């Protein structure tokens with residue numbers, strides 16, 4: 035990591051041709067299949083096309099694309115010329131794109147035709163954008179036909195003379211308050227995450243085939259579906275459309291991935307659906323803590339565990355994980371070799387094992403800073419350590435247990451209560467399909483746990499059932515943890531990726 039020339043595109047793309055893996059299958063996306071040799075040519079054409087439009091080193095290129103074979107070409111095409119791709123969430127509203135594009139000052143956005151309608155309403159608010167490049171589909175008169183331009187380009191391209199510490203890509207990270215933060219990653223970050231987590235936990239090899247239900251614009255999906263397989267010359271399957279239990283089982287049956295990456299909510303709904311995991315050698319979960327009950331039921335049904343871990347946009351990928359064999363229900367595991375973790379109190383002093391504190395993480399995939407957010411950068415990037423804002427405790431064997439976000443934790447009668455722990459317990463009741471717990475105020479204005487519950491089919495939402503579930507929790511957990519109120523709902527408010535939107539529940543509470 036000195037200042038020698040290094041470009042991530044040479045590591046993740048060109049190296050495979052030099053080392054004889056050019057004929058390895060890189061991508062399966064619907065009817066499209068691309069080898070590494072074809073991918074390398076595509077990356078070069080995309081890079082040359084961006085250059086011909088005047089894009090230079092350090093210029094930012096926003097990507098608003100579904101998962102498909104276009105994504106790695108756009109991403110590494112930009113990286114190879116030293117420009118900086120910004121992976122934008124495709125599920126946002128027009129005003130969010132106005133924010134992302136103005137905040138980042140991206141000169142161009144590469145967009146799929148299907149996503150043009152979300153940019154259209156804010157086109158006249160984009161202060162710095164010079165061109166809207168359509169990479170797939172019909173091109174309206176206000177946009178530019180990038181696919182045609184790329185097709186006409188040379189398939190040869192030299193890497194820009196970047197170094198390992200040059201800015202490589204951005205992802206936007208949203209906190210509980212304020213605007214999303216442009217999280218700036220360097221050329222060495224993807225290499226570090228691949229050589230640590232992907233190598234030692236996934237044991238990934240070129241014979242693997244990855245499939246990530248989390249899309250490429252998430253930090254989790256970007257590793258799973260782009261730079262992990264590309265670090266070893268393995269293949270990846272892309273699902274451009276909606277992720278449902280059915281579509282996931284369909285991809286697994288059709289393309290037989292060996293590594294499957296999901297999130298807890300999806301694992302939960304997959305357990306309610308028909309399907310098989312034939313060919314999958316490892317299931318991975320992140321995004322939120324995996325309830326022990328889901329893990330147990332998954333193992334019972336499929337005979338294979340789920341390797342749970344925690345990562346963050348700031349750390350690029352997973353830095354604490356179970357190790358694939360030693361999977362402990364309800365436990366996040368141990369720091370991935372190459373990473374370090376600390377649990378600290380409000381004065382940043384290490385807390386003893388067994389005590390809850392804030393998790394700090396250290397490792398060379400950590401983001402350099404947040405774009406134009408100096409105060410947030412100082413709060414989060416503390417020298418070599420990243421403040422994750424997650425509450426954890428470590429047991430005396432060195433295993434880490436997630437107890438919630440700093441701001442989701444409840445202090446009940448002066449004692450910390452993890453809503454996650456209460457949820458995991460409620461969910462064990464046979465009538466409960468899903469549950470979310472938040473803090474609500476009692477008559478005295480003090481915070482107590484409240485549970486929102488979705489019932490399984492065949493159960494009626496009666497006050498008797500509510501009381502039965504409360505008693506069930508009271509007898510399983512310390513008394514003060516039981517939900518004082520239990521409300522039955524048809525469904526829980528969730529993000530498109532299945533994360534429960536606790537802030538919505540908190541809003542319901544105050545309305």
Ligand code: 3SK
Pocket residue numbers: 252253254255320321322343344345346347350351352
């Ligand atoms: O949420 C997570 O656990 C995660 C995992 C990998 C990469 C990014 C994130 C946010």
